[in-house]
Amino acid sequence: MQFFSRLSPVRAYQDLRRFFGARQPYELGFLLLAMIVTTFFVYAFAREGGGTEEYRPDIIYVEQYRLDRTDAEIVAQQKIDGAAKAKLLAERRRLELERQASFKRLDDKLKSVGL
Known part of the structure; x- marks a missing residue:
């Protein structure tokens, strides 16, 4: 050893x-x-x-529809879903415009100091 x-x-x-x-x-x-x-x-x-933070995936659940729905029920559901989708898209657009405005302000400040 x-x-x-x-x-x-x-x-x-x-x-x-x-x-x-x-x-x-x-x-x-x-x-x-x-x-x-x-x-x-x-x-x-x-x-x-x-x-x-711990990664948490976005889980998207799909709604089960009955097979025997009438066309009127489908159109009514599309109107309900369309209003919710339009509201969601408007909110996303608003947030996007706010982010663009903040980047524009930052760019203007950098240009004012010569960068």
Whole structure:
């Protein structure tokens, strides 16, 4: 079991100390700088990814219609559904126009400062 005797923490510390002792001061400075930059990016990505919400798919249920419906019942249901669909489309259009207006304001501000 000579292999395990080489894995002692004391020998690891001595080896690390010899390694750093043989380095020039500027090499240790660059090592420290590389460790700081790497730590910053790992921290930034870890912090950014922590606030994500669980994905929930949009489930669309399909209504079952009777096979023996009359044409009048179909037309009446289409009028009811058409009014709800028109309301939904109007709301989507309003939100889209608001978003476009906010982007337009942002673009105007950027143009005013020369960007």
